Amino acid sequence: MDQWDDQQVVAAILGGDVNAYGTLVRRYQKPIFNLMYRMTGSHADALDLSQETFIKAYDKLRLFKKDRKFFPWLYTIGLNHARNFIRDSRSDPVSFSENFEENPRVSMVYDVEDPLYAQIEAHHLEKALQTLPTEYREAVLLHYHEEFSMEEIAEMLQLSVSGAKMRVHRGLKKLREMILGENDER
Amino acid sequence: MKDEHTEPFLGDPADKPDELDLQIIRGVKQLRDHEPPPTLLPSVMLAIQTRRPSWIKRVILWAQAPRSITFTPVRWVPAIAAFLIVFAIAVVFLSDHRTPESPVSQQNLFPIVFSLTGAEARSVSIIGTFNQWNPKGYEMQWNREKKAWSLVVWLPEGRHEYNFLIDGNRMLPDPEALLKQDDGFGHQNSVLNLREENGQTI
Secondary structure (H helix, E strand, C coil): CCCCCHHHHHHHHHCCCHHHHHHHHHHHHHHHHHHHHHHHCCHHHHHHHHHHHHHHHHHCHHHCCCCCCHHHHHHHHHHHHHHHHHHHCCCCCCCCCCCCCCCHHHCCEECCCCHHHHHCCHHHHHHHHHHCCHHHHHHHHHHHHCCCCHHHHHHHCCCCHHHHHHHHHHHHHHHHHHHHHHHHHC | CCCCCCCCCCCCHHHCCCHHHHHHHHHHHHEECCCCCCCHHHHHHHHHHHCCCCHHHHHHHHHHCCCCCCCCHHHHHHHHHHHHHHHHHHHHHHHHCCCCCCCCCCCCCEEEEEEEECCCCCCEEEEEHHHCCCCCCCECEEECCCCEEEEEEEECCEEEEEEEEECCCEEECCCCCCEEEECCCCCEEEEEEECCCCCCCC
16 A cells, blocks of 8 residues: 555545555655644644644545645645644744754754755754745745645645745745855854 | 756846855755654554544444344334234224224125014024024123123125024024014024115114
8 A cells, every 4th residue: 555646545545444544644744743843843742733634634535636636735734734723822933043052952954965065054044944934934845845846835835836936936035145144144 | 856946936047046045955955854753653543543433424334334133022022012902903993983884894794683582591592594504603692781682693685584592492583573484394484684775683
C-alpha cells in the first residue's frame, strides 16, 4: 500500500480499510507537524494540532474530490485549523524575532555543507523567516522548501495562481530586505 | 528542486534573482524539518479506530455484517398462545356477527332447533335421514327453565324425515311437526321441508 498513490489509498479507506489511513499519516506527518510548529512555536501544540488535523481530514474524507491532490487539501485543513487555534487562544502567530537568541527551542536545523549558504548566517535566515507574516512565510516555504507548484500553492492558500506567484515573490523580497537590514545593522 | 527558481519573478528585469536571492532560496530549501514525535501516527490511528462512526455508516455496517439468528421455541410459546387467543376471539366475533339473511356456511346449511317438551325420559336423541338414523352425536340437551329437550342441527335444504329416540329404545314422532309420513313399518316419521326462505324452528 505504501506504493499506492494518494487517490488509491483514499479509495481503500472509503472502502472500509481504516488502517490504510496510516499510509497517508506517515506520508504527510512531517510537513503538517512543521506547519503547526511554525504556527505555534510549541512542540506540544504542534503535536495536538497535527493530530486534530489528521482526524478532521479523516472525518471529511468523503468530501475529498478524487481528481484533486490529497496534500494540498490536507494542508488547507491544517492551516485553517491552526488559524482557528490561534484566534481562539487569542495569541498572535508566533514571531521569534524578539527572543530568538534566548529561545533555542524554535531553532530550525539546517545543512551547512552548502558553501554558498554558509555565507549567510543561518540564524539570520531563520529569524527573518519567523518574522515574516504567516501568508508570506507559508508561500515561501511551500514553494522553495516543500517544492509545490504555484497551482498547488494557490489552492492551499486559496489564491489565484498569479496571486500565489505574487505572494512568493513578495515573501522572498521581504526576506531579502530583512537579511540585508540585519547585515547593515551589523 | 530546480537550481534556478525564477518562477515567481514576474517579468520585471529588476526583479531577476541575484546571487543573494539564490543563496536565500538555497538556504530555505536546506532548512531541515523537525521530526514529528513518534506518538503522532499511533495517536491518530487510535483515535480514528476507536471513534464512533456516523449513524449512516453504522446503518450501512450493520446491514453489511453477517449475523446469526437463534430460535428458541420455548420463548415463542407466549407469543403463539397470544396469537391463538386473538385468532379464536376473532373467529368467535366474526361468527356472532353473521347477517341473518346470508347462508350460514358455504355448504348452505341452516341451523334447525329441534325441541321436545312433555316427554318423560332419561335421554333423548334426534335421528333421521340426515344422520342415517344413527343417534351418536345427536344427543339432545335438557333445559330446566324451558323444561324441554333441545338440539341445534345444521341441515341443508330439502326434505328431511326424523324422529326422537327416547332412552335409546323408543321412537317418538315430533308432536309439533306439520307433516308426518308412514314409514311402511307401522310407524310415522316427522317430515321437515327445508327451503332457504323458511328458516323455521321446530
